[in-house]
Amino acid sequence: MTAPRESLSRTRVAVTGLGLVTPAGIGVVENWVRVCAGEPTTGHDDELAGLPVTLAARVPGFDGAARLGRATAWRLDRVHQFALVAAREAVADAGLDPASWDGARVGVVLGNALGGAVSHERAHAALVQEGPRGVSPLAMVNGPVNMSAGYVAMDLRAQGPNLVVATACASGTTALGVGRDLLRSGTCDIVIAGATEAPLARTPMAAYAQMGALSRRGHDPAGASRPFDVDRDGFVAAEGAGVLVLEREADARARGARVRAFIDGYGASADAHHASAPDPTGAGAERALRTALADAGVRPQDVRHVNAHGTSTQLNDRTEGALIRRVLDGPVVTSTKGVTGHALGAAGAIEAAYTVLTVQHQLVPPTANLEKLDPDIDLDVVQDVARPLAAGVAVSHSFGFGGQNAVLVVTAA
Amino acid sequence: MKESTFTQLAGVIEDKLGVPADEIHEDTVLEDISVDSLALIELTLVLQKHFGVSIASDRVSPEDTVGDLVAVVDVALRQAPATRQAS
Numbered sequence: 001m002t003a004p005r006e007s008l009s010r011t012r013v014a015v016t017g018l019g020l021v022t023p024a025g026i027g028v029v030e031n032w033v034r035v036c037a038g039e040p041t042t043g044h045d046d047e048l049a050g051l052p053v054t055l056a057a058r059v060p061g062f063d064g065a066a067r068l069g070r071a072t073a074w075r076l077d078r079v080h081q082f083a084l085v086a087a088r089e090a091v092a093d094a095g096l097d098p099a100s101w102d103g104a105r106v107g108v109v110l111g112n113a114l115g116g117a118v119s120h121e122r123a124h125a126a127l128v129q130e131g132p133r134g135v136s137p138l139a140m141v142n143g144p145v146n147m148s149a150g151y152v153a154m155d156l157r158a159q160g161p162n163l164v165v166a167t168a169c170a171s172g173t174t175a176l177g178v179g180r181d182l183l184r185s186g187t188c189d190i191v192i193a194g195a196t197e198a199p200l201a202r203t204p205m206a207a208y209a210q211m212g213a214l215s216r217r218g219h220d221p222a223g224a225s226r227p228f229d230v231d232r233d234g235f236v237a238a239e240g241a242g243v244l245v246l247e248r249e250a251d252a253r254a255r256g257a258r259v260r261a262f263i264d265g266y267g268a269s270a271d272a273h274h275a276s277a278p279d280p281t282g283a284g285a286e287r288a289l290r291t292a293l294a295d296a297g298v299r300p301q302d303v304r305h306v307n308a309h310g311t312s313t314q315l316n317d318r319t320e321g322a323l324i325r326r327v328l329d330g331p332v333v334t335s336t337k338g339v340t341g342h343a344l345g346a347a348g349a350i351e352a353a354y355t356v357l358t359v360q361h362q363l364v365p366p367t368a369n370l371e372k373l374d375p376d377i378d379l380d381v382v383q384d385v386a387r388p389l390a391a392g393v394a395v396s397h398s399f400g401f402g403g404q405n406a407v408l409v410v411t412a413a
Numbered sequence: 414m415k416e417s418t419f420t421q422l423a424g425v426i427e428d429k430l431g432v433p434a435d436e437i438h439e440d441t442v443l444e445d446i447s448v449d450s451l452a453l454i455e456l457t458l459v460l461q462k463h464f465g466v467s468i469a470s471d472r473v474s475p476e477d478t479v480g481d482l483v484a485v486v487d488v489a490l491r492q493a494p495a496t497r498q499a500s
Contacts, residue, residue: 070430071430071446
């Protein structure tokens with residue numbers, strides 16, 4: 001399957017499988033139905049009781065033991081359980097059988113921001129309350145961010161390059177870009193790429209609240225995540241995972257796989273500006289966007305749709321709105337975070353999956369809770385109901401703390 | 414009547430690992446029911462809380478049997494009867 005490097009660098013990379021575990025549901029179909037219905041998922045979270053902010057979006061009814069077996073679920077932090085369930089779905093969706101593939105040619109690239117946050121927190125509580133002999137040894141194979149990709153490899157016999165990338169809230173998008181490049185370079189024949197996050201532990205949630213980053217719309221939980229709305233006041237933390245199976249187009253066609261879409265462009269940059277605030281000029285984000293467009297060989301006016309980062313914070317949505325206005329030519333914009341909340345490191349992968357579904361089905365989900373567009377944001381944002389989309393090019397933005405930006409260009413098959 | 418150590422231990426293993434209690438026997442080897450070295454330490458932490466005693470995890474290894482683990486727990490229970498608080 002290995003081809004000369006020169007031709008590989010222009011090789012198209014196809015998305016042949018999707019797997020989703022999000023507050024909008026477990027499984028691709030359940031997700032797509034709820035996201036297209038614009039039905040929000042935020043509520044008050046019992047586990048966060050007593051914190052300044054208790055709003056969160058959890059995966060409803062996730063039973064790791066039922067899905068993975070009790071022996072596996074007992075050992076694995078929720079963050080890894082999400083990754084396994086999404087990866088299994090994606091591989092099955094691609095029509096691939098790990099029992100028969102050449103595992104050495106299968107890579108795993110996942111994104112994550114916080115690792116096993118709950119495991120870290122439990123280990124620390126045990127240390128304080130019971131001393132060092134009370135600390136679970138499993139904390140050290142649950143807490144570190146790299147472990148999600150390791151567990152997916154063990155579960156699916158994926159023995160090629162295996163890594164987790166961390167670019168905060170851009171991690172999922174970065175993982176897909178890095179994974180795509182492993183196919184373009186000829187390093188792998190199949191890449192399981194995506195991201196996972198289970199951040200709803202008290203320590204990180206207290207810290208996010210202290211930053212002032214979280215919505216405090218406690219009187220209206222379902223309406224708390226409201227990207228681009230004039231009354232938005234912060235993001236809602238969410239959990240979940242999105243996994244995509246990537247293959248070179250020729251390989252996918254040769255085995256008769258269904259190609260859902262192509263990942264034709266990837267761009268990344270750093271603001272080099274501030275720990276948490278985006279560069280108000282948007283210059284860093286613009287570099288990532290323009291790099292992705294050039295990588296895909298498309299012009300700004302070719303972009304028909306943007307799945308925005310759209311976190312529902314004042315600053316992000318205004319800066320991103322200005323960026324889209326400045327660089328692109330009136331694309332149809334949505335932020336699916338109105339439904340799902342913000343799954344941090346997993347958001348980019350979840351939204352890449354939604355973007356694939358958007359170009360595949362030519363339907364843009366609405367931005368849930370968008371009642372009155374911020375007058376400072378001059379964009380065509382889909383409101384209330386899903387809107388048909390002409391065939392064409394879409395982009396998905398992700399911008400992380402640390403000023404880390406990543407953009408994907410997704411094209412219809 | 415209080416359940417035997419074995420019965421309680423089998424119950425904990427069924428609860429945590431999903432191995433049906435009626436498939437757990439004194440001669441069941443721990444690693445055959447997915448209890449590797451890390452899981453064994455975790456399991457002893459769970460058993461410490463369950464029995465309310467300090468259990469030496471280095472006295473048993475994954476190659477040992479459920480019966481061996483029962484013996485270690487029983488030693489701990491005999492050494493610290495006053496703190497016993499089986500649930």
